[in-house]
Amino acid sequence: MTARARGRDAYDVLGVPRDATESELKRAYRELAHRHHPDKNPDDPAAEERFKEIAIAYGVLSDAEQRARYDRLGEREREGALDEVMADLRGTVQEVWDGLLADLLGRRGRQHGRDLRYTLELGFEEAGLGARRKISYPVRVGCPRCQGLGAARGPEATRACERCAGRGHVPMERAGFALRRQCPDCRGVGRKVVRACAHCAGEGSFRVERELEVVLPPGIVSGHVQLLRGEGEHGRLGGRAGDLYLVVRVADHPELRRDGDEVSCEVAISIPQAVLGAMIEVPTLTGKVKMRVPAGTASGKLFRLRGLGMVRPGGRGDRGDQKVRVRIEVPAELSARERELYEALAREKGQSVGEPMARPEPRGLFGRMRQLLR
Ligand SMILES: [Zn+2]
Ligand SMILES: [Zn+2]
Structure with missing residues (x-):
């Protein structure tokens, strides 16, 4: 609507x-x-x-x-x-x-500059904490000598546009009403270039690489768009410059996940660590920190690290929490010594352990035939 x-x-x-x-x-x-x-x-x-x-x-x-x-x-x-x-x-x-x-x-041919779009890849930590980044992109800027018209100075440098007889507009009929629209030949200027501006070779603009420092507030999510006014293409003949739309993409983190203003992760601990308690290392937005896991910690238990999550919007710098879920890792392979220790532990508890040795499956066609003939 x-x-x-x-x-x-x-x-x-x-x-x-x-x-x-x-x-x-x-x-x-x-x-x-x-x-x-x-x-x-x-x-x-x-x-x-x-x-x-x-x-x-x-x-x-x-x-x-x-x-x-x-x-x-x-x-x-x-x-x-x-x-x-x-x-x-x-x-x-x-x-x-x-x-x-x-x-x-009386501003003929004045034209707004085109808007531009720039995609900025941001690291997970940068998005969470806020960042300053230098970006550079190609952009056309107006020629200061001819104001974007592309003509040299002096009355002979231009002539009246034939299509609109120098008026800058042509008649157009819409819904039975005669209206005017900008002349497409001269783009509303009413004049055509005879002698080109030497400064820009008649282009009216130059292509330059523009460098900008952008400040990205903390807590940005992927798809966030930041508008940088006037940083797009130049406007012609005094027209307003276009804007730059900065589109932010936030990279994934190998261990951390975002959940609103909280950050979450999963950390593996060993059976002895879970049983006896331990100091473990946990990745955060600002690097690894130590976290105490108390003795007798069950798998899946959730811990909360206060103030280590995303910086909250509002500029006060306070942060959400980080949630750490611990997962007890059961070893798939044991050394002989480890096996002894686990068996001793089982004996201590009076539990039966171990599984009957399965006969290894014979390999290859001949192996299988030998088994059949046995
Ligand atoms: Zn014209
Ligand atoms: Zn010029």
Whole structure:
């Protein structure tokens, strides 16, 4: 669902009476466009929708003939008309909007820079404790000499664009209404380059490797996205630069698992350690620590190491706990001496131990035949 109220009248959108003069319309549009400009409301998607609606309403009413046609429509049709235009525009709404804005503010060809995406691999410990990382990525920055136009200085360096006759916009019909969209040939500038800027060879931009230091707060999970405003591609002719979306991937740890702000792990202990108690080493986010296992510890028992888990958000630096589950490891193979000791232990308890020696399975075809013939 968009935040836009459906079925609104173009006059209501601009907040003017039905008999508003052309200059009143323009003034209302200019004021609203400024107030709802997405540059001023970067975190409000509703503002962008509102801005587009304002642009379309003005696009419909700014042409006298079109306005008269709009006025002849019934109330219901009028409300539907704006929606129809909005729906019909879809992919081109940005161009219409750019065209209208350029016309109004005299900023032709101004274009926002492209957003970029960067995937950052983060270690498990870094994610848990927070990290500072240097990243570098290729990005296009605008040529300072020509402001991204790509033309040399002087009147002869450019000529008017043929397609739009230098206006920067071309007519477009949507849902029966004549609107304007940015000229695709000159991208709204209205001019074509004749003599290229020597500084950037007419490209208007340079490819550079940008280095940034990013601060990653502790407790980040895989898929976390950090927005770095203005660190994307450059904007053309005074347009705002794009943003950089830093997507974080957190690596798995061979022993540690994350569980909210807690960290968990499993540690193996031997039978004597479980029976007699021991000091064991446990991996944590900040390296190995010693943990006491009391005598008579059962397999699967859970221990809690206070404050060794993930750093909690909020900047105070307090951390969750680490849960350590101990598992008693039963040896699969014994040395002769170990066997003696286990047998002695069993005798002490009066328990019968050991299993009857199974006859080894004969190997190979001949072995099996020999067994059959025996
Ligand atoms: Zn053009
Ligand atoms: Zn240049």
